Amino acid sequence: MTQPLVAPAADTGADVAPPVRRRGRWIPYLLLLPGLLWLAIFFVLPMLTVASTSLQEGSLAQGYELTWRLANYTEAAQRYAAQFSRAFLFAAASTVLALVVSYPLAYFIAFKAGRWRNLLLLLVIAPFFTSFLIRTLAWKIILSDSGWVVGTFQTLGLLPEQGRLLATSVAVIAGLTYNFLPFMTLPLYASLEKIDRSLIEAATDLYASPFTAFWKVTWPLSLPGVVAGTLLTFIPAAGDFVNVRFLGTPSQSMIGNVIESRFLVVLDYPTAAALSFTLMLAILLLVGLYVRRAGTETIV
Amino acid sequence: MTTPQPTEDAELRLIGLTKRFGPVTAVDDLHLRVPSGAFIALLGPSGCGKTTTLRMVAGLEAPTAGQILLGDSDLTGLKPYRRPVNTVFQSYALFPHLDIYENVAFGLRRSGIKDVRAQVGQMLELVQLTGFERRRPSQVSGGQAQRVALARALINHPKMLLLDEPLGALDLKLRREMQLTLKRIQEEVRITFLHVTHDQEEAMTMADTIAVMSQGRIEQLGHPEQLYERPRTQFVANFLGQSNMLRATVDGRDGDLVTLRIADTTLVVPAEMLSHGMLTASGEVHVGVRPEKLDLAPVDDPVPQGRNALRGVVVDTSFMGTSTQYLVRTGWDQELTVFAQNRHTDVVAPGTRVRLTWRPEHAFVLDADTPTSAAAPQPAVAP
Amino acid sequence: MSRRLWRGVTRNLVGFYAALALLYLFLPVFVVIVFSFNDNVGRFNFTWQGFTLDSWLNPCGVAGLCQAMIRSIQIAIVSTIVATALGTMVAFALVRHRFRGRAMTNLLIFLPMASPEVVLGSAMLALFLNVGVRTGFLTILLGHIMFNISYVVVTVKARLLGMDSRLEEAAMDLYADEWQTFRRVTLPLVTPGVVAAALLAFALSFDDFIITLFNSGNTTTFPLFVYGAAQRGIPPQINVMGTALFAVAFVVLLVGQVTRRFRRS
Numbered sequence: 001m002t003q004p005l006v007a008p009a010a011d012t013g014a015d016v017a018p019p020v021r022r023r024g025r026w027i028p029y030l031l032l033l034p035g036l037l038w039l040a041i042f043f044v045l046p047m048l049t050v051a052s053t054s055l056q057e058g059s060l061a062q063g064y065e066l067t068w069r070l071a072n073y074t075e076a077a078q079r080y081a082a083q084f085s086r087a088f089l090f091a092a093a094s095t096v097l098a099l100v101v102s103y104p105l106a107y108f109i110a111f112k113a114g115r116w117r118n119l120l121l122l123l124v125i126a127p128f129f130t131s132f133l134i135r136t137l138a139w140k141i142i143l144s145d146s147g148w149v150v151g152t153f154q155t156l157g158l159l160p161e162q163g164r165l166l167a168t169s170v171a172v173i174a175g176l177t178y179n180f181l182p183f184m185t186l187p188l189y190a191s192l193e194k195i196d197r198s199l200i201e202a203a204t205d206l207y208a209s210p211f212t213a214f215w216k217v218t219w220p221l222s223l224p225g226v227v228a229g230t231l232l233t234f235i236p237a238a239g240d241f242v243n244v245r246f247l248g249t250p251s252q253s254m255i256g257n258v259i260e261s262r263f264l265v266v267l268d269y270p271t272a273a274a275l276s277f278t279l280m281l282a283i284l285l286l287v288g289l290y291v292r293r294a295g296t297e298t299i300v
Numbered sequence: 301m302t303t304p305q306p307t308e309d310a311e312l313r314l315i316g317l318t319k320r321f322g323p324v325t326a327v328d329d330l331h332l333r334v335p336s337g338a339f340i341a342l343l344g345p346s347g348c349g350k351t352t353t354l355r356m357v358a359g360l361e362a363p364t365a366g367q368i369l370l371g372d373s374d375l376t377g378l379k380p381y382r383r384p385v386n387t388v389f390q391s392y393a394l395f396p397h398l399d400i401y402e403n404v405a406f407g408l409r410r411s412g413i414k415d416v417r418a419q420v421g422q423m424l425e426l427v428q429l430t431g432f433e434r435r436r437p438s439q440v441s442g443g444q445a446q447r448v449a450l451a452r453a454l455i456n457h458p459k460m461l462l463l464d465e466p467l468g469a470l471d472l473k474l475r476r477e478m479q480l481t482l483k484r485i486q487e488e489v490r491i492t493f494l495h496v497t498h499d500q501e502e503a504m505t506m507a508d509t510i511a512v513m514s515q516g517r518i519e520q521l522g523h524p525e526q527l528y529e530r531p532r533t534q535f536v537a538n539f540l541g542q543s544n545m546l547r548a549t550v551d552g553r554d555g556d557l558v559t560l561r562i563a564d565t566t567l568v569v570p571a572e573m574l575s576h577g578m579l580t581a582s583g584e585v586h587v588g589v590r591p592e593k594l595d596l597a598p599v600d601d602p603v604p605q606g607r608n609a610l611r612g613v614v615v616d617t618s619f620m621g622t623s624t625q626y627l628v629r630t631g632w633d634q635e636l637t638v639f640a641q642n643r644h645t646d647v648v649a650p651g652t653r654v655r656l657t658w659r660p661e662h663a664f665v666l667d668a669d670t671p672t673s674a675a676a677p678q679p680a681v682a683p
Numbered sequence: 684m685s686r687r688l689w690r691g692v693t694r695n696l697v698g699f700y701a702a703l704a705l706l707y708l709f710l711p712v713f714v715v716i717v718f719s720f721n722d723n724v725g726r727f728n729f730t731w732q733g734f735t736l737d738s739w740l741n742p743c744g745v746a747g748l749c750q751a752m753i754r755s756i757q758i759a760i761v762s763t764i765v766a767t768a769l770g771t772m773v774a775f776a777l778v779r780h781r782f783r784g785r786a787m788t789n790l791l792i793f794l795p796m797a798s799p800e801v802v803l804g805s806a807m808l809a810l811f812l813n814v815g816v817r818t819g820f821l822t823i824l825l826g827h828i829m830f831n832i833s834y835v836v837v838t839v840k841a842r843l844l845g846m847d848s849r850l851e852e853a854a855m856d857l858y859a860d861e862w863q864t865f866r867r868v869t870l871p872l873v874t875p876g877v878v879a880a881a882l883l884a885f886a887l888s889f890d891d892f893i894i895t896l897f898n899s900g901n902t903t904t905f906p907l908f909v910y911g912a913a914q915r916g917i918p919p920q921i922n923v924m925g926t927a928l929f930a931v932a933f934v935v936l937l938v939g940q941v942t943r944r945f946r947r948s
């Protein structure tokens with residue numbers, strides 16, 4: 001008696017539910033304690049200190065005192081509005097550029113590189129071990145007035161005769177783009193690599209045009225990587241002050257430069273703290289909005 | 301290992317076993333007795349609580365209520381590693397960082413046995429994987445991985461082997477092959493096998509006892525033929541194969557036979573098939589007849605002695621190779637399925653008036669009050 | 684036919700583009716390497732003046748450079764060990780246990796990564812100023828461990844999530860008690876993730892400049908040395924160090940990859 005089977009859908013049940021541990025309910029807290037305590041003392045407490053410092057008043061000679069002076073914020077915002085907007089502008093520009101440079105590269109490694117995949121990944125990461133400051137200084141050499149890049153640009157007419165790259169916004173953005181590139185490439189690669197090839201093949205089959213297949217399948221499926229990559233690039237770029245210091249001039253200075261000099265050179269702690277706290281909040285707000293937006297778009 | 305062990309008592313008893321996950325009752329006051337050395341299949345649709353039952357026996361899930369006894373010992377509160385049972389997991393769960401040899405040796409090593417070579421070698425031979433010792437789980441095929449999982453569990457001489465849909469991930473041909481392999485190995489090692497599956501064919505081919513499970517309970521326990529020929533509930537009747545269910549009224553008793561009536565048709569069934577309650581209540585019963593037990597004949601042919609007969613019209617005919625499936629509409633507008641072997645008779649065309657006959661002892665009778673649970677999937681194709 | 688043509692074109696186009704991108708990535712590396720052989724006379728090593736091996740033969744010839752290098756390595760080692768231990772524990776709690784306050788924990792792990800380093804560095808400095816702690820080697824270490832914890836948690840957590848919890852059940856089913864299950868199954872399987880996390884932590888700590896700058900006091904790490912040199916004068920030895928770092932990292936990554944491939948086959 002052989003009855004052909006009905007082959008119901010795969011029986012997944014809840015076979016992989018996480019184990020409930022009845023005994024030792026305190027174990028997770030024990031595991032969490034040292035790490036979270038560390039973050040509480042060296043992250044949360046500092047942030048609270050910054051918040052309190054930002055509301056202080058006084059001078060370096062007489063000392064600072066908490067007077068809940070909210071004007072520190074309005075004054076700082078007015079005074080450094082330009083540096084704020086420049087920071088966000090430069091960071092946005094370098095993020096977009098990093099995406100443009102990284103996406104095809106990550107795409108190539110994920111889909112076309114075959115067995116060279118791991119070697120290529122290694123080549124992408126390796127340059128970033130030469131040290132952040134050293135490679136920024138290297139860009140200073142590359143973009144210098146007597147360097148071949150400026151020379152080539154001048155010959156091609158992309159740059160006027162006396163034009164220069166170093167000490168301009170272009171140089172700063174170029175530096176920012178380069179320095180945070182792996183933070184873009186790696187998440188992009190990770191999400192592209194996960195995409196099921198047969199989806200793309202199926203799409204090519206249905207839509208005919210490979211470009212449409214890319215646009216309707218590959219790109220949407222890689223959005224998590226795009227979101228992660230843009231965040232990981234934008235955040236450090238917006239707070240950076242090294243690229244301006246090495247590749248720009250004070251007239252390109254970003255909010256990071258102001259915070260750095262207020263804190264370490266001028267010792268104007270309340271203003272520096274107000275700026276720091278504002279930058280943090282602004283970034284968190286932007287990140288929140290961006291993630292929410294990107295989140296819904298990814299689902300649709 | 302490969303010689304049958306002295307029949308050591310390893311009878312499994314599940315007593316009032318219950319498992320709730322919040323509002324969901326996955327296993328509901330389940331009672332089951334598995335004799336030592338049996339090959340029992342726990343058969344039921346997806347989500348009926350088979351895996352949960354198995355996991356409770358293995359110790360991977362704590363029962364909400366009830367007891368698990370194996371031989372003389374109570375396993376209920378024991379940690380998994382203190383139970384003399386081993387599991388073949390649904391997706392094998394082979395350790396990816398160990399090679400086949402070390403996977404198979406894992407349990408022995410944990411029990412503190414130093415010299416495992418001879419046993420591992422023997423075990424790999426039993427599952428026909430000699431020569432695969434140094435491969436990683438990622439380097440063997442699905443069927444081979446399945447056999448590694450089996451060897452890894454069997455090498456520990458468990459009193460009982462739990463198998464959770466062990467063949468679910470294999471393709472049809474390999475699955476058939478493995479069914480026979482598993483059966484052969486069980487006969488060789490004589491360990492109790494508790495085999496979970498949702499595939500009724502698999503259960504019937506392999507097991508000597510089937511426990512049909514539905515909604516966290518055992519519906520019926522018995523030998524495959526017994527379950528097939530004498531299902532006790534509608535659920536079992538429909539989950540194992542296909543049945544035509546006729547609603548009839550008890551008319552009277554005539555010696556060893558009971559007369560039943562449907563519309564203007566009279567049928568008889570052996571009296572032993574009806575429980576005492578059904579007889580006295582003189583109420584309604586369900587008579588079930590398997591499609592292959594029905595004989596289809598021209599309407600004017602004489603009814604052979606001692607057979608039940610009813611008239612109908614063929615409404616649909618599907619040729620299926622070895623047999624033909626007919627749908628026959630009765631006078632009271634019920635459609636019955638008939639499987640006829642394709643021997644020399646021509647296929648009967650739709651619209652033909654026919655007579656269906658069957659032997660009274662080929663039917664089974666169910667209490668009409670039992671819910672007509674249609675939860676069981678109907679086979680899509682028939683032989 | 685046309686589809687194949689298109690595919691060929693795109694493959695080559697994307698490949699060409701990828702080659703250009705790699706060239707771009709390596710451009711500064713070439714410059715760093717080349718200028719480590721520069722026979723520099725002025726203060727700044729910005730123009731090519733001739734080939735010499737002097738800087739390579741005398742890498743510690745600049746006052747303070749090698750001390751700074753050693754200090755950076757010390758800080759990176761200690762902060763890696765501590766952060767890897769603490770972060771791995773947190774990751775285990777997050778993936779393998781149920782507890783109250785999971786959302787808070789996740790937020791606390793996420794925020795340091797979402798904050799620019801200037802904010803983190805200046806905030807820590809504000810705390811140290813307020814409490815009256817003298818900044819130096821120790822405060823740098825505290826800061827590095829702080830930001831590394833989050834990266835370790837994220838890396839190890841990803842590995843743990845990708846691990847089938849049924850493997851641990853299988854081990855228990857095969858007579859391994861809790862400790863043996865951890866030792867024989869969990870640990871070997873999560874080790875690659877922990878190693879990756881440790882490497883990342885080491886790299887981040889070693890190369891950290893901004894948080895370090897705020898909390899260094901008089902202590903000079905390698906990035907701080909480079910920063911100072913960028914203002915005073917850049918000796919070619921800095922390029923020697925940069926080249927060496929690149930070479931070491933490249934070899935470490937390559938060896939890691941080769942062994943992984945070797946083990947797989």
Ligand SMILES: Nc1ncnc2c1ncn2[C@@H]1O[C@H](COP(=O)(O)OP(=O)(O)O)[C@@H](O)[C@H]1O
Binds near residue numbers: 017344347350
């Ligand atoms: N860990 C769990 N948490 C919540 N519900 C569960 C869990 N495990 C199983 N269930 C539920 O219990 C029921 C039985 O599941 P299971 O035993 O896996 O069924 P089967 O193996 O027969 O398909 C299902 O409804 C399933 O959703």
Ligand SMILES: [Mg+2]
Binds near residue numbers: 015350
């Ligand atoms: Mg199941």
